[in-house]
Amino acid sequence: MTPAIVLLVKGDSAMPKHLLYTDKEIAGIYERHKTTVYRVCFAYMKNPADTEDTVQDTFFQLIKAGTAFENDEHEKAWLIRTASNLCKNKLRHWWRKRVSWEDQEELRGNENIGIDETLTAVMELPNKYKTPIYMYYYEGYDSAEISRILGKPPSTVRNYLYEARKILRDRLGDDFCER
Numbered sequence: 244m245t246p247a248i249v250l251l252v253k254g255d256s257a258m259p260k261h262l263l264y265t266d267k268e269i270a271g272i273y274e275r276h277k278t279t280v281y282r283v284c285f286a287y288m289k290n291p292a293d294t295e296d297t298v299q300d301t302f303f304q305l306i307k308a309g310t311a312f313e314n315d316e317h318e319k320a321w322l323i324r325t326a327s328n329l330c331k332n333k334l335r336h337w338w339r340k341r342v343s344w345e346d347q348e349e350l351r352g353n354e355n356i357g358i359d360e361t362l363t364a365v366m367e368l369p370n371k372y373k374t375p376i377y378m379y380y381y382e383g384y385d386s387a388e389i390s391r392i393l394g395k396p397p398s399t400v401r402n403y404l405y406e407a408r409k410i411l412r413d414r415l416g417d418d419f420c421e422r
Contacts, residue, residue: 263309273302276319279382280326286366286373287330297333301326320392323382327374327393334370364414372407375400 264272277298284297304325312318365376374393378384386404390397 269306276322280322283323283326283377284330286377289366297329300329323378324392364411368407368410372403375403376407379404
């Protein structure tokens, strides 16, 4: 255990929460979850510059919050929820210009995030469906876990998944394959 953690656990109020993690621990968390956070942010922001800014903000929030996680899944869930909320907040600003996905042709072949026809369709879903669909199909969470992470009732999450599947089936036809 690092000295910062020991002091924080002992209740030393002089120790800032942001010192809960060492640089090495933050780097490890970043390496484990950077792709997931990038994909979640890209699904909302639809361009690399805004996506990278939001990914950076997400990991900054991790450092600033000093949240202690129960396990890797809790850590991952916290990052997904934080990234989703940051994206939604950025998109709510009146000055936010929406970039058309069709205008971002160079992104469709980006191997770094694995954009294919299905992920493109997911990114084009209404905002309330993006995160649940991504978490269910790309991260392997079930609807109960998604419900807890997003703070939504389980029936709402199941409805979002149902509605999103219907939209994806209409858009992708035979290419849409549920698990």
